[in-house]
Amino acid sequence: xxxxxxxxxxxxxxxxxxxxxxxxxxxxxxxxxxxxxxxxxxxxxxxxxxxxxxxxxxxxxxxxxxxxxxxxxxxxxxxxxxxxxxxxxxxxxxxxxxxxxxxxxxxxxxxxxxxxxxxxxxxxxxxxxxxxxxxxxxxxxxxxxxxxxxxxxxxxxxxxxxxxxxxxxxxxxxxxxxxxxxxxxxxxxxxxxxxxxxxxxxxxxxxxxxxxxxxxxxxxxxxxxxxxxxxxxxxxxxxxxxxxxxxxxxxxxxxxxxxxxxxxxxxxxxxxxxxxxxxxxxxxxxxxxxxxxxxxxxxxxxxxxxxxxxxxxxxxxxxxxxxxxxxxxxxxxxxxxxxxxxxxxxxxxxxxxxxxxxxxxxxxxxxxxxxxx
Numbered sequence: 001x002x003x004x005x006x007x008x009x010x011x012x013x014x015x016x017x018x019x020x021x022x023x024x025x026x027x028x029x030x031x032x033x034x035x036x037x038x039x040x041x042x043x044x045x046x047x048x049x050x051x052x053x054x055x056x057x058x059x060x061x062x063x064x065x066x067x068x069x070x071x072x073x074x075x076x077x078x079x080x081x082x083x084x085x086x087x088x089x090x091x092x093x094x095x096x097x098x099x100x101x102x103x104x105x106x107x108x109x110x111x112x113x114x115x116x117x118x119x120x121x122x123x124x125x126x127x128x129x130x131x132x133x134x135x136x137x138x139x140x141x142x143x144x145x146x147x148x149x150x151x152x153x154x155x156x157x158x159x160x161x162x163x164x165x166x167x168x169x170x171x172x173x174x175x176x177x178x179x180x181x182x183x184x185x186x187x188x189x190x191x192x193x194x195x196x197x198x199x200x201x202x203x204x205x206x207x208x209x210x211x212x213x214x215x216x217x218x219x220x221x222x223x224x225x226x227x228x229x230x231x232x233x234x235x236x237x238x239x240x241x242x243x244x245x246x247x248x249x250x251x252x253x254x255x256x257x258x259x260x261x262x263x264x265x266x267x268x269x270x271x272x273x274x275x276x277x278x279x280x281x282x283x284x285x286x287x288x289x290x291x292x293x294x295x296x297x298x299x300x301x302x303x304x305x306x307x308x309x310x311x312x313x314x315x316x317x318x319x320x321x322x323x324x325x326x327x328x329x330x331x332x333x334x335x336x337x338x339x340x341x342x343x344x345x346x347x348x349x350x351x352x353x354x355x356x357x358x359x360x361x362x363x364x365x366x367x368x369x370x371x372x373x
Contacts, residue, residue, distance in 0.1 A: 004241040005265040007031040012106050012146055013099065014092030014268075015129035020068045021088055024061045032089035032265070036062060036082070062086075072108040073099040093270045101151040105170040107143040112174050116207060116359060117141045118181040118352065119171055121188035121195070123335070126150045126282035128188070130335035137345055138352050140181065143174065145188075147282040152274065156281050160293040163286070164194040171195065172204075179207025179359045181352060185335050187286040189214020190293050193320075197298040207355035210303045210348065213333050216316035219294040230284035235276075238266050252276045295320045303351055305344060308333040 009015040009032060018030040027034065062079040069091070070077040075098055085091045106128065107117065118140050120131035128144030135142055148166040149156030157163045171180070180199055184192030189211035196209040225233070235250045239257065242264030250257055253273050261267040267276060302321040306314050307329040318324050327347055331337045338344055357363075 001242060001264045002244045003264075008265070009088075009092070009129065010266070010268050010271070011092065011096065011127060012129045012144060013095035014089055015127075015132060016072060016106075017065075017069065017088045017091040017095065019132055019135070020065050020072075024064045024068070030088060032087070032092070034088050036086040065091075069095070075099055089268060093268055096268070096270065102153045103170060104146050104148050104167055105143055105174050106146060107141065107174050111141040111143075114175065114177050115141070116179055116181055116356060117143050117175050118183065118208075119143050119145055119174075119192075119195075121145045121167070121182070121184035121192045122147050123184075123186035123188045124283040124286040126279055130185070130339060131183075133336060133339045134345070134348075137349050139356065140352065145171070145191075147286070150278055150282055152278060156278065156285055158285050158289060160190050160194050160289045163191045163289065164198060167191065168195060168198055178205030179355060180204060181208040181355055182206065183208070183210035183212060184214065185212040185338070186214060186333065187290045188212075190217075190290045190295070193295055193298060193302070194293075196300065197296055200298060200300060205359075206300055207359055208303070208351055209298070209300060210305065210351065211317070212305045212335075212338060213307045213309050214304070214317075215290045216309070216313045217293060217295055217320065218316070219292055222291060224288050224291040227281070227284045227288065230287055231277075231280040234280050234283045242266050252280060298322065301325065303327065305329055305338065305348075307331045307338055 009018060014032055018032070018034070021027065021034055022030045062082040066077040066079050066082045069075070073095060075095070081094070082091065085094045105119070111117065118131070118138060120128050120142065122128040122145060126147035128146045131142050131144050145167050147156070148154055148163060154166070157166065178199070180196075182192045182196050184190070192209060193211060193214070196206045199206050231252070232250060235252055235257070236247050239250055239260060240246050242260060258267065258273055258276065261276070262269055297320050299322040301323045302317060302325070304314050304317060304324060304326045306326060314326050329338060329341055329344055331341050331344070
């Protein structure tokens with residue numbers, strides 16, 4: 001095993017538990033194995049030594065963690081339950097089974113309402129919790145929009161328009177009035193663009209639209225693999241990250257494949273072939289959806305953060321935007337690396353602050369050219 005996924009969170013529930021663990025335990029770093037007790041936690045989740053917390057923090061924090069997780073999920077949680085499921089991945093597994101899973105917009109109930117929020121649309125991974133890495137930087141509630149159908153709650157969409165159909169109503173329910181702050185990484189950028197256009201058509205104000213290394217509009221000018229091939233290629237890549245070798249073939253229904261992914265922390269212990277297939281399907285369908293996407297023109301400003309996207313790639317967005325501002329990043333096509341980049345953080349925070357200032361004063365969007373981060 002390579003350890004590629006060790007320390008990474010597998011879904012929004014683990015990431016939510018980790019965020020609250022970090023706050024309540026005063027830890028600079030939290031992994032799925034961080035535990036209240038400092039051992040491997042419950043046997044069914046034990047997979048090696050847990051990350052230890054400072055001594056003496058086992059009682060009070062359990063009550064606070066239960067209260068905050070309950071407020072964020074609507075579940076009635078107790079300190080005893082937190083102590084029983086006392087690692088991040090154990091609590092994540094409990095939430096995965098018991099929390100409401102029909103909403104794609106991830107936002108605590110008490111954060112719903114008129115004040116502006118930043119909505120971050122998922123990439124082909126289907127997850128959108130990476131935005132929480134910016135929670136100490138931005139003065140607005142952060143909401144990850146995870147993939148429709150990721151938990152089997154509905155059919156997984158096949159087009160950018162179908163993804164947007166699901167998310168638009170949820171976003172407007174979470175925030176009934178503008179200004180709307182939207183961003184998306186990779187394939188999520190295309191969905192964010194579609195959402196911005198639809199909000200604008202409905203007379204809503206879009207305060208910010210940021211695309212982060214989003215695929216260029218090509219709508220049929222390139223050949224894209226079929227869904228099953230994309231799914232298998234993605235699975236082989238997941239296995240390569242875990243095993244350090246390339247397989248000639250892989251099947252999501254193969255129990256040996258599931259065991260390997262679980263042992264390598266790519267799948268949680270309570271995730272099986274059905275959950276894996278849904279992840280792979282989201283990946284394949286969003287890849288194909290972006291390749292077929294023909295956007296309508298959006299008359300507002302678009303802020304494009306380019307990591308691996310070439311200038312020619314970015315220029316393909318120009319005909320569809322009222323104004324296109326480009327910011328070059330010295331980073332790989334990876335959310336966490338981009339969000340940790342000082343240049344990105346400075347520019348992005350400035351854009352959010354400017355959007356909030358304009359919302360307060362009622363001033364129009366700022367104009368100007370892009371810059372290098």
